[in-house]
Amino acid sequence: MDGSQPGGVETGGPRTVIREARPEDAVGIARVHVASWRSTYAGIVPASYLVGLSEGAAAMRWFNAVQTRGPGRGSFVVADAEDQVIGFSTFGARRTPVDNFAGEIYAIYLDEDAKGQGIGRQLMSAMAERLLLGGIRTAVVWCLRDNPSRWFYERLGGVRVAERPIHFGGKAMTEIAYGWRDLTALAQLSAGPEMRS
Ligand SMILES: CC(C)(COP(=O)(O)OP(=O)(O)OC[C@H]1O[C@@H](n2cnc3c(N)ncnc32)[C@H](O)[C@@H]1OP(=O)(O)O)[C@@H](O)C(=O)NCCC(=O)NCCS
Numbered sequence: 001m002d003g004s005q006p007g008g009v010e011t012g013g014p015r016t017v018i019r020e021a022r023p024e025d026a027v028g029i030a031r032v033h034v035a036s037w038r039s040t041y042a043g044i045v046p047a048s049y050l051v052g053l054s055e056g057a058a059a060m061r062w063f064n065a066v067q068t069r070g071p072g073r074g075s076f077v078v079a080d081a082e083d084q085v086i087g088f089s090t091f092g093a094r095r096t097p098v099d100n101f102a103g104e105i106y107a108i109y110l111d112e113d114a115k116g117q118g119i120g121r122q123l124m125s126a127m128a129e130r131l132l133l134g135g136i137r138t139a140v141v142w143c144l145r146d147n148p149s150r151w152f153y154e155r156l157g158g159v160r161v162a163e164r165p166i167h168f169g170g171k172a173m174t175e176i177a178y179g180w181r182d183l184t185a186l187a188q189l190s191a192g193p194e195m196r197s
Helices: 023-041 047-051 055-065 119-133 150-155
Strands: 017-020 074-079 085-093 103-110 139-144 159-168 171-180
Touching: 017 119, 023 047, 023 055, 023 074, 023 085, 023 103, 074 119, 085 119, 103 119, 119 139, 139 150, 139 159, 150 171
Parallel strands: 103 139
Antiparallel strands: 017 074, 074 085, 085 103, 139 171, 159 171
């Protein structure tokens, strides 16, 4: 997909599009971010940490973050028919060295109602395509071991390549890195069912 097109690309969902994130999306991204964190990590991350998340603070961070883009770095949003943000993803150069992986999916979150329609697959494909355009051929994503969404990465061909300890709200947990040693297949996933293993 070409997320640089102003109108974005239609997803499989009802009248939703994936497009480049804009500064004015920051409030919508922050809403999805906080809501998805609270639903995804309830019972995994301490409640005190989740209660303390602030949409306002997140919006400030996203306002700045979405303005950092380039061929191998950026943020996408999933927008509904009213152009409301119902999901987002962000990616770029890897932050922590893991083998020779060059790129990283920093975040991918959808509203509860947007899940299970193939939108996550399309976002992953769009990020892989954009990373490849920036000359980044490999990538990892870090995921809490207790997050059932990690099966999504395995479904899309990610392979466990590392793990590390992490603390949230004073609780010790484990993060797993899933890696793709060649993003080409991931970039082609949205081309059609025949591309899916
Ligand atoms: C993870 C997430 C982005 C996936 O997006 P999605 O649109 O729901 O996933 P898709 O519909 O594109 O699913 C693609 C494939 O992965 C599978 N899949 C998705 N989530 C899964 C899960 N939790 N467990 C097992 N398989 C899963 C789907 O069944 C589908 O398989 P198929 O090829 O057999 O049809 C989304 O569920 C989400 O926002 N989760 C909460 C936030 C989160 O945990 N983000 C990751 C943080 S590391």
